[in-house]
Amino acid sequence: MKDEQQFPRPEIPERASHLIGDEELEAAWESIVDANRATAASIEHFLTHRGTRWKETMGENPHVRAANNRQANRHAGLLLGMSDQQATAVLNAAEYVREHLPKFWKAFRCGAIALTNLRKAAVETLPLIHRDDLLEIIDEELVDIAPGKTPTELRSWIIRRIPELDVELFNEAAEEAKERRCVTFHHGTEGMSLIELTIPTIEAKAIEKKVNAAARGMNRAQPKDADKPPVFDETGMHGQPLAAPRSADGFHPASTGTGEGSPVDHDAPHPDHDPEITADEIDDRTIRQREADLLSAWLRDGHCYTTPISAKICVMVPEETLTGESEEPAITTDRASVIPAADIRKMAADPEADHEWYTAGTRKNQRRADRDVLSVVYNGRFAPERLRDAVIFRDGICQATGCTIPAERSDLDHQIPYERAGPTTGSNLWALCRRHHRLKSHGYLPPPNADPPRTKTTRPKAA
Numbered sequence: 511m512k513d514e515q516q517f518p519r520p521e522i523p524e525r526a527s528h529l530i531g532d533e534e535l536e537a538a539w540e541s542i543v544d545a546n547r548a549t550a551a552s553i554e555h556f557l558t559h560r561g562t563r564w565k566e567t568m569g570e571n572p573h574v575r576a577a578n579n580r581q582a583n584r585h586a587g588l589l590l591g592m593s594d595q596q597a598t599a600v601l602n603a604a605e606y607v608r609e610h611l612p613k614f615w616k617a618f619r620c621g622a623i624a625l626t627n628l629r630k631a632a633v634e635t636l637p638l639i640h641r642d643d644l645l646e647i648i649d650e651e652l653v654d655i656a657p658g659k660t661p662t663e664l665r666s667w668i669i670r671r672i673p674e675l676d677v678e679l680f681n682e683a684a685e686e687a688k689e690r691r692c693v694t695f696h697h698g699t700e701g702m703s704l705i706e707l708t709i710p711t712i713e714a715k716a717i718e719k720k721v722n723a724a725a726r727g728m729n730r731a732q733p734k735d736a737d738k739p740p741v742f743d744e745t746g747m748h749g750q751p752l753a754a755p756r757s758a759d760g761f762h763p764a765s766t767g768t769g770e771g772s773p774v775d776h777d778a779p780h781p782d783h784d785p786e787i788t789a790d791e792i793d794d795r796t797i798r799q800r801e802a803d804l805l806s807a808w809l810r811d812g813h814c815y816t817t818p819i820s821a822k823i824c825v826m827v828p829e830e831t832l833t834g835e836s837e838e839p840a841i842t843t844d845r846a847s848v849i850p851a852a853d854i855r856k857m858a859a860d861p862e863a864d865h866e867w868y869t870a871g872t873r874k875n876q877r878r879a880d881r882d883v884l885s886v887v888y889n890g891r892f893a894p895e896r897l898r899d900a901v902i903f904r905d906g907i908c909q910a911t912g913c914t915i916p917a918e919r920s921d922l923d924h925q926i927p928y929e930r931a932g933p934t935t936g937s938n939l940w941a942l943c944r945r946h947h948r949l950k951s952h953g954y955l956p957p958p959n960a961d962p963p964r965t966k967t968t969r970p971k972a973a
Contacts, residue, residue: 519543520622523658525911543621550619553604556586560601600625603632610639611649614656622657630661634668637683644675662914666846673839673848681837684850712853715823715842717805722919725800824902824918826870827854844916845906868899884936891928893939898922901939910946910955917941923950925957 522530522539529535560582567575580594587597607628608615614631617623631652638644648671656664673680688710696704707714795803824843830836831851840854841847857863868883883900893901901922908915920941926932940957942950949955 517547517616517620520617520620520657525658546621546624547619549625550621552590553600553625554619556582556589556597556601557605557608559585600629603629606632606636606639610642610645611635611652613649614652617653617657626661627656627659627664630664631656631668634665635672637672637679638675641676641679644672644679647675660912660914662846663912666844666914669848670841670845677837677839680839680848681850681852710853711842711847712823712849712857715847719823721801721805721808722797724804725797823857824899825849825854826903827858831855832858843902843906843918844914846914846916868903870903886935888934890934891924893922893934897934897936897939900936901941904936905941907941908943908946909940909958910942910949913943913946915943919943921947923947 520543522536526539529539560579563578563582564575567578570578580598583598583601584594586592586601587594590597590600592600607618611631614623614628618625618628635645635648638648648668651671655667659667691708691710693708694706696706698704825840826843827840827849828836828838831838831840832855834855837851839851840849842849858865883896884904886897888894888897902917905917907913907917908920920943922939923942924932924934925938925940928934932938942955946955950957
């Protein structure tokens with residue numbers, strides 16, 4: 511009874527409230543709460559045990575105290591089924607949260623917060639450890655934000671919130687982080703190795719988009735690990751041209767994932783092969799395998815083979831940041847990465863970059879302003895590039911609750927199907943990753959708008 515009063519049981523998160531009424535799911539939620547509370551209670555016991563052992567060695571040699579602390583962590587690891595290092599990380603994160611985020615800690619003890627989210631909050635708020643005033647604000651907000659969030663969603667929210675609280679603190683941390691840029695090679699078993707590259711996000715985004723766009727443009731068999739690269743013409747391209755996307759009667763780049771910025775199943779072989787290509791010529795690698803092979807080839811010999819190398823990076827940035835009046839950072843469209851103002855200004859001033867600017871939410875003179883891209887009704891099933899960009903900026907990520915796949919790598923789905931007179935307009939389109947698009951198509955993921963969007967435009971009938 512005392513525990514119930516001190517740590518009341520949490521209600522099911524609002525985002526999952528529509529599941530109330532299903533007995534099995536409600537029972538599952540109660541079991542999750544019980545498991546979270548039991549985990550929190552055990553962590554509390556481990557922290558108390560470690561604290562007691564620490565007090566017992568007060569006045570001892572520092573090396574003795576450190577060894578005693580490590581032993582306490584080892585005891586926790588033995589009971590948790592973790593290594594010493596894992597147990598230490600868990601207890602350190604819990605101790606940090608208990609001390610610096612007390613309200614969030616109470617939510618953890620109540621069972622509303624899973625251990626994974628507790629650890630994520632500890633790691634991401636660590637830059638604020640010397641700013642009690644900011645930690646107090648974050649602590650208050652986390653109690654409402656964190657329940658029901660995935661670790662990725664929670665991380666994205668925190669990294670966006672810190673610059674809002676203190677942009678100078680963020681910029682200082684970003685400059686320090688740049689000093690830690692490096693590349694490391696980990697040579698593993700089975701003839702495979704891992705390369706880790708720590709570089710500024712704006713550069714990493716450019717590489718990511720470039721290699722992804724290139725991999726999706728490969729419609730023909732490509733050299734996998736030849737001794738010699740293929741022969742290039744004066745334009746730097748391979749002698750054999752890429753297969754053109756099929757017409758409206760066949761596959762369309764917006765539905766098959768063959769075009770720049772279009773949806774794709776990253777673990778499936780490329781679906782759009784030229785019928786004239788023989789079986790021996792077909793490249794049966796998955797998109798992820800192609801990306802790995804391409805990047806490896808680029809690093810080894812600098813050749814891009816038959817692939818396009820242009821890529822679009824979509825970011826949101828305040829105008830004052832571009833002019834230097836503000837140090838507010840830019841943010842990627844998926845809201846998962848924050849880019850320092852200095853980096854975004856450098857990119858904006860790059861004379862070799864082809865910039866395309868969109869203004870969001872500013873229409874002082876509607877007569878002279880451009881039309882609202884999201885309100886225009888377009889003919890045809892597939893969204894033009896400007897509308898696609900607008901939906902990407904608006905949605906950021908797949909619109910299925912809890913999904914964090916970027917909208918840039920998702921499908922644009924008609925909430926009201928095109929076949930049932932659903933218009934191609936911003937109010938009827940939403941970003942859905944391939945997995946959730948399939949769920950929606952089979953009736954398991956209802957769109958947020960139950961009523962058809964109002965429009966006076968009707969689509970002409972086919973002749």
